[in-house]
Amino acid sequence: MNPWERLKPFNKPDVIVEEALSKASRESRKISFRGRLETVRRKERVRILVVYRVVTRNLRRAYKIVNAYWKANDFYRDLVNIYFSNDELEVVRRELRNMISLADMLRDEYLSRLSNADSIDEMGRVRRECLGRLVSIVKRKKAILNRVRELWKYAHRLPSIDLGEPSVVVAGPPNVGKSTLVNSLSTAEVRVASYPFTTKDIHVGHIITDYYKIQIIDTPGLLDRPLSERNEVEMKAIVALKHLSDIIIYMFDPSPFRFYNLEEQLSIYNEIKSSFKDAYVIPVVNKVDVEEIHIGNDVVDGEIIRLSLKEGVGLDLLRGRILSISNEVFSHKIRSGAK
Numbered sequence: 001m002n003p004w005e006r007l008k009p010f011n012k013p014d015v016i017v018e019e020a021l022s023k024a025s026r027e028s029r030k031i032s033f034r035g036r037l038e039t040v041r042r043k044e045r046v047r048i049l050v051v052y053r054v055v056t057r058n059l060r061r062a063y064k065i066v067n068a069y070w071k072a073n074d075f076y077r078d079l080v081n082i083y084f085s086n087d088e089l090e091v092v093r094r095e096l097r098n099m100i101s102l103a104d105m106l107r108d109e110y111l112s113r114l115s116n117a118d119s120i121d122e123m124g125r126v127r128r129e130c131l132g133r134l135v136s137i138v139k140r141k142k143a144i145l146n147r148v149r150e151l152w153k154y155a156h157r158l159p160s161i162d163l164g165e166p167s168v169v170v171a172g173p174p175n176v177g178k179s180t181l182v183n184s185l186s187t188a189e190v191r192v193a194s195y196p197f198t199t200k201d202i203h204v205g206h207i208i209t210d211y212y213k214i215q216i217i218d219t220p221g222l223l224d225r226p227l228s229e230r231n232e233v234e235m236k237a238i239v240a241l242k243h244l245s246d247i248i249i250y251m252f253d254p255s256p257f258r259f260y261n262l263e264e265q266l267s268i269y270n271e272i273k274s275s276f277k278d279a280y281v282i283p284v285v286n287k288v289d290v291e292e293i294h295i296g297n298d299v300v301d302g303e304i305i306r307l308s309l310k311e312g313v314g315l316d317l318l319r320g321r322i323l324s325i326s327n328e329v330f331s332h333k334i335r336s337g338a339k
């Protein structure tokens with residue numbers, strides 16, 4: 001499960017301030033008359049409380065969003081770490097905690113000063129000062145709050161993955177047909193296009209069997225370069241391979257539209273095989289309808305499956321292979337208590 005999926009977003013800092021102040025004056029107008037001094041006191045009290053509530057409601061949502069990182073499993077943490085380091089999140093969480101306690105403290109302090117105030121002028125001063133300080137909590141930490149908004153935008157859209165179910169990661173160079181395969185095999189509807197780098201995020205679809213769900217994971221294309229040079233989009237594929245690859249389908253493209261020559265496609269393949277030794281790797285050659293170079297067992301070991309997704313060739317064979325390996329994976333997961 002994606003721990004951010006159900007968390008609510010919060011407003012932009014400027015909107016929080018605007019909402020807090022306008023709601024405060026709206027609510028204070030609803031106070032009925034009960035003697036001049038006491039009516040003013042009650043109105044000022046409502047204004048303080050409303051601003052406090054709007055500000056802290058947003059801060060608490062922000063806190064939950066950041067805190068979900070520590071509740072997430074390693075797959076989600078690694079995905080978040082592509083853009084937000086552990087250290088940054090620690091700092092942000094501490095800042096938010098301080099902001100919330102400061103707001104609590106201000107509310108208590110100014111409500112007590114308001115109860116003791118004995119003139120209308122004094123009440124106005126107390127309220128103005130309190131609102132100013134509450135609002136400035138948000139205004140001074142705009143950068144922090146905007147960062148948490150970015151975290152929410154990124155994290156709440158991450159796919160929902162269950163580590164207890166078998167997973168198949170489809171990987172390979174750009175434009176080989178990974179997304180087309182994921183769409184043909186599973187419930188996913190990923191965008192396909194005739195140019196490289198179409199897929200920029202991880203997507204998941206499912207094959208539903210009688211006993212469990214197999215997660216089929218589409219990944220961004222991998223370039224032929226070492227891990228240390230991989231960009232943020234490629235790192236998403238690496239994170240999926242690291243955590244979800246019970247089975248890896250590595251896809252080759254022998255067509256005239258191939259992004260890489262054979263040597264480079266093989267280099268990525270070999271890197272994946274050696275980096276993820278526990279996975280079952282299924283080499284597939286797609287686009288055999290327009291095959292230009294032959295990719296066979298002279299260069300790739302293992303049982304290659306030859307596909308034309310365009311013409312529906314080889315898909316049943318591949319599905320059969322996935323199902324039989326998944327049965328093994330699933331019974332192993334049950335035995336090891338991963339479910």
Ligand SMILES: Nc1nc2c(ncn2[C@@H]2O[C@H](COP(=O)(O)OP(=O)(O)OP(=O)(O)O)[C@@H](O)[C@H]2O)c(=O)[nH]1
Pocket residue numbers: 173174175176177178179180181191192193194195196197198199200219220221255286287288289290307308309310311
């Ligand atoms: N001729 C032919 N074209 C195919 C076949 N499978 C996919 N394509 C085409 O290849 C192009 C790339 O397909 P995608 O599924 O987007 O490839 P991808 O690997 O997901 O690409 P990125 O997300 O950019 O890495 C599209 O134009 C597909 O229509 C096939 O079997 N034969």
Ligand SMILES: [Mg+2]
Pocket residue numbers: 178179180191192198199218219220
């Ligand atoms: Mg794609």
